[in-house]
Amino acid sequence: MATQFFDHINMFVNIDEKDFQRILTFFDLRSVNKKEIIVKAGDLCNFNHFVVDGCLQMFYINDKGTERTIQFAIENWWMTDFLAYHNQSITDFYIQAVENTKILSISYDKQEELLNEFPKLEKYFRVIYQISYGASLIKMKYLLDLSKEEIYFQFTEHFPKFAQRVPQYLIASFLGLTPEYVSEIRNKKRS
Template sequence: MDISTFLTYLNNYIDLTDEEEALLRAKVVRRTYLKNQYIVQQGDVCTSVNFIISGCTKTFFMDAEGQEHIVMFSIEEWWTSDLGSFTSQTPSDFNVQCIENTQLIQITYQNLETLYRQIPKLERFFRKIVERAFVASQKRIIRNFSLDAKERYKIFEHTYPRINQRVPQYMIASYLGISKEFLSKIKSQLINEQ
């Protein structure tokens, strides 16, 4: 449950020499947040990218009417951040809040820039990670336009069973872009259908 977990994960994607591992160890920190704590708050500059060792977070946006809109959930072995805020070091549009006690590996903006210079293959690594995230985001847009709420829920349930089990239903409704009452109705329909 320490930085080794993170290095093991990284070594699945890029081969790190011992020196490179040492450089990384020097520039990343492990941090624990409690349930409900914020990693990033809307309006603040997002200072780090965060790799989740254990726990679960939600990334959401609070609209003008005070309504919460969940953009993504993140669990073990995934990255979370407000990337727009982080990359341009400007105030963030999103909040990232822990839904469970959460252990992270954090890399600050300055440290990541240094690491990119010291270990250029990290550029390649993050290029691939962001490509994957972008592709998932595009597919989500399409699903939101071409499928009704029940289909979207069925896909969510099937694609992210681990999230579906851990996260309260009203948050899943927000992620799907529907009201909690309507998700409740969908779930009871799905039960009656079988």
Template sequence: MQISLVDHFSRYVTISDADIEIINKYIKRNTFNKKEELLRNGQVCKSLYFVEQGCLRMFYINSKSTEQITQFALDGWWMADFFSFMDQLESEYFIQAVEASKVVTIEFQSFEVLLKEVPQLERYFRIIMQKKIAASQLRMKYLYEMSKEEFYYHFVNSFPEFVQRVPQYMIASYLGLTPEYVSELRKKNQ
């Protein structure tokens, strides 16, 4: 389901037609193919990415030379390496399209100007960041509090759209599990 950026803004703050004209000056709409990279390790994250339709993932290569997924973004979600974006430093992450995706980007130089010209977006981004931090805190609590099996079932029941759209090995990586263990859990549940 496609979710427009302006509709998403409007869920949290009041946006006028004049604001929409200003917003449209500072955003770019892009289409990315499945497996296409938006950011590579060593590059500076120059944009914030809003998924209007599709799915992105952020990952790094761990000490065992395997991909460790840290985030997903489905329709209506934001993604960026915020450390790299805020300080314009090299990223330690990759961002890649899991499926063909329609993504709105706001470049670093445009972001501050946009916030000045449409001040209510400051409030919008504060709300979104608070939600993102809260979700991250809850994920860490579950990671430490639940067994691996409980963590997997909690995730699958809370986010059934992921199971339909994201390959099993990626879900395993995100949850810190092996693909084999996830396969065993799925067979056990059938």
């Protein structure tokens, strides 16, 4: 766990082992069971979560009572409602474990302390947020420009790790499709 997070940070900024041991003290390691909700809509969004092992989903429930998945996070991805986290406000989203998951969680206040003590981590988090924002833009482009079938194939081709691990009904929710339609697309591809 520690080596994985150390390596991830060092992909973007250079830190030594001594500093990393201090950095780890700002985080809490948590084990989350499959289907366990760690954030509920209406809660104060006070934590940012790094996935050490497993998979999380972020979703909301629309006016018709349907869950709409908007994001997944697997190993080495971060997940929070970034806007609510930044504003220290109430979130409209739920975060739930798709499978048994280990996460490193950091509170907003601890992250501020961390960045004051290790300013070079500002770059690390900036890059992480840029990547997250870029992924959101690509998803919007797919949803606006591609057919439903093309959206599914773009997702499975560009994100095979998610397509292999995430249940089909959650992929359908993420892509704005029905599970039945995803089954139809998959069966058509096989024939």
